[in-house]
Amino acid sequence: MKSIWSWQAAQFNVSGEENMEEREILLNLMYTGKFLQDKEHIGHEIINLFQDDAGQFYIYILPVGTICKKHNDKIDSILLTRRHNDKKIEILAKAVGLRQLAYIEKTHDLDWRRIQKIELKSLMDHVKYGGVLLKNIKFCEKDEAVFVTFKADRVLKVKKPLYITTQKSLVNQSTLLLPDVGHFPRQSQKKYISNVKHPKSYRKLQNLLSKSSLWGEKTKKISISANSQSLRENNFMQIIKKEYDELAFSNMFAYIFESNPTGFQKFAQKCLGVSHWGNTFEIKREYKNIDILLSDGKKVLIIENKIKSGLNGKIEDKDQLDKYWKIIAKDLAYKGCESYGFVFVPDYNSDVMEEVQKQHKGKYTCIPYSQVYKFFEQYRDSYRDVLYYDEFLSAIKKHTSLVDNYLEEETYKKFLAAIRRGKSRKSK
Numbered sequence: 001m002k003s004i005w006s007w008q009a010a011q012f013n014v015s016g017e018e019n020m021e022e023r024e025i026l027l028n029l030m031y032t033g034k035f036l037q038d039k040e041h042i043g044h045e046i047i048n049l050f051q052d053d054a055g056q057f058y059i060y061i062l063p064v065g066t067i068c069k070k071h072n073d074k075i076d077s078i079l080l081t082r083r084h085n086d087k088k089i090e091i092l093a094k095a096v097g098l099r100q101l102a103y104i105e106k107t108h109d110l111d112w113r114r115i116q117k118i119e120l121k122s123l124m125d126h127v128k129y130g131g132v133l134l135k136n137i138k139f140c141e142k143d144e145a146v147f148v149t150f151k152a153d154r155v156l157k158v159k160k161p162l163y164i165t166t167q168k169s170l171v172n173q174s175t176l177l178l179p180d181v182g183h184f185p186r187q188s189q190k191k192y193i194s195n196v197k198h199p200k201s202y203r204k205l206q207n208l209l210s211k212s213s214l215w216g217e218k219t220k221k222i223s224i225s226a227n228s229q230s231l232r233e234n235n236f237m238q239i240i241k242k243e244y245d246e247l248a249f250s251n252m253f254a255y256i257f258e259s260n261p262t263g264f265q266k267f268a269q270k271c272l273g274v275s276h277w278g279n280t281f282e283i284k285r286e287y288k289n290i291d292i293l294l295s296d297g298k299k300v301l302i303i304e305n306k307i308k309s310g311l312n313g314k315i316e317d318k319d320q321l322d323k324y325w326k327i328i329a330k331d332l333a334y335k336g337c338e339s340y341g342f343v344f345v346p347d348y349n350s351d352v353m354e355e356v357q358k359q360h361k362g363k364y365t366c367i368p369y370s371q372v373y374k375f376f377e378q379y380r381d382s383y384r385d386v387l388y389y390d391e392f393l394s395a396i397k398k399h400t401s402l403v404d405n406y407l408e409e410e411t412y413k414k415f416l417a418a419i420r421r422g423k424s425r426k427s428k
Contacts, residue, residue: 020196024071025205026078027089027164027184027191028061031407035063035140042139042418043411044147048080048155049093050222053128057152057219059095062189065146066102071192073100077209078150079164082408087167088175088351089184090403093219094209097153102146123148129415130224132422139418156215161350161402164205172354176204224419235394243398243406250291250305252392253344256376257294258283259386263379271367271375274299274340290324300328300337304364305344306352307399321360342367346399370400 030045044060051057059078061067067075078095101120124147127134134147163175166184171177178193178201185191195202208214237243257264261279268277278296287293292303302324325341328334341364345352353366373396376383383389398406 022074022194022196023076023202024074024195025193025202025209026061026067026071026075027081027193028059028078029081029083029089029185029189029191030062030092031082031411032189033063036407036411038140040140042137042414043407044139044145045080046408046411046415047129047134047148048095049157049219049408050129051155051219052134053131053221054126055221056127057095057155058127058134058148059098059150059152059155060145060147061102061149064144065149067100067149067190069103072103075100075150075192077205078152079205079209080155081164083184084163085351086184086186088163088165088170091158091162091164093155093157094215095150095152095155096209099151100149101151102149120146120148130222130419130423132419136422137415137418138421155219156217157219158214159216161348162214170351172350174350176208178204222416222419224416224423235398236391237395238398238406243395244308246291246305246307246309249307249395250285252395253303253305254283254285254292256383256386256389256392257292260383263382266379266382267375268301271371272301272340272342273365274301288324288327289320290327293328295334295337298337300334300339302328302339302341302364303344304342306349307346308349319359321356321364325363341365344369344372346404347402348399348404368400369396373397373400 028045028048030048031043035041036043044065045062048059059080061078075098076096078098079091080093080095081089081091084090101123124135125133127148129137139145161174163170164178165171165175166178166181168177178198180198180200181191181193193202193205235243237245237248242248257267261281264281265277265279268274277299281294281296284293285291290302291305292301294301294303304321304324321341321343325339328337328339341360343352343356343364343366345366345368347368347370353368356364356366373393376393376396380389380393
């Protein structure tokens with residue numbers, strides 16, 4: 001099977017022309033920064049993934065809805081993205097057929113600039129989401145942002161997880177290397193990929209944008225009737241800001257395993273593939289830095305729990321999993337025991353899954369959170385007397401998706417609430 005990144009030579013020349021017109025693809029990094037950390041703040045970028053009430057597509061460019069003068073009218077397409085890590089960015093959608101609306105820098109053609117300002121002001125008297133004018137939706141207490149930067153012909157979401165990276169070792173079937181970009185910005189929420197400064201990456205992204213097989217349907221209008229349980233509630237770990245805390249989740253796993261020995265026997269067989277596990281066993285937390293260690297006297301299970309981090313959390317830990325395996329092999333307490341290694345990992349953490357498969361096949365097996373959740377949901381009745389079991393299920397369910405979209409969901413919920421407040425004020 002050929003990689004989705006295989007492509008024919010481009011129809012245009014991106015090198016060797018001294019006076020070629022510069023064109024750009026903008027990477028706009030959404031759902032990041034301190035602004036969203038305030039519970040009262042709504043990320044303006046939420047409009048990027050919805051049509052307005054009239055079926056039009058508007059794009060808000062972070063951080064304040066504007067771009068620098070030198071990029072005016074050079075941008076062909078926009079990739080709406082979010083950060084996966086410092087060297088990898090997830091693509092959420094593409095915006096094509098662009099018309100720039102917001103110009104903040106002075107130009108030599110003052111009349112032309114004035115026309116653009118008047119047009120944008122007039123536009124804001126008509127753009128609505130959920131029946132409320134965009135300019136009347138309260139995104140924060142003191143809002144000085146420009147509400148829209150571009151109008152697009154289409155905004156299409158990706159069909160399945162899709163990434164771009166600046167590191168060759170991270171390239172795979174779903175991750176495209178940008179070879180001449182160098183690095184992604186640490187602070188800025190914008191990255192301009194130019195056909196002059198980054199010809200190879202520009203050409204690769206143009207190819208990505210043109211592949212219809214990668215893109216799904218157009219974004220839809222927002223529905224203010226959306227009121228599902230998943231939108232209205234947070235799990236307890238989110239409330240206390242521990243939804244990515246590996247220590248807390250490892251403690252929960254150990255508690256649940258210990259609460260029902262017969263249940264863990266089934267879990268070991270059906271989820272871990274370990275047969276004939278004893279009904280009596282010991283559980284240790286952080287034993288010689290191993291997250292969870294279990295032994296029934298004949299078998300020993302090494303469980304490493306990863307959420308956001310990679311396999312090697314510390315510089316000196318060049319290979320944590322191999323080190324743990326050797327520790328148990330030399331430990332007299334487990335002499336003669338058959339060893340099994342597992343890495344519990346969220347479904348969206350494909351980097352860890354691939355690394356385990358490449359470097360530790362035969363010793364360690366990745367167990368996606370969705371697999372853990374499926375088992376404990378199926379055997380819920382067996383744990384009905386276990387305190388906080390429902391909270392445990394709710395906490396791990398968040399990590400069963402192929403994408404980590406927590407901030408997007410939170411922004412969406414706050415956007416819906418703001419629209420409802422706007423409609424309520426309008427009706428009074």
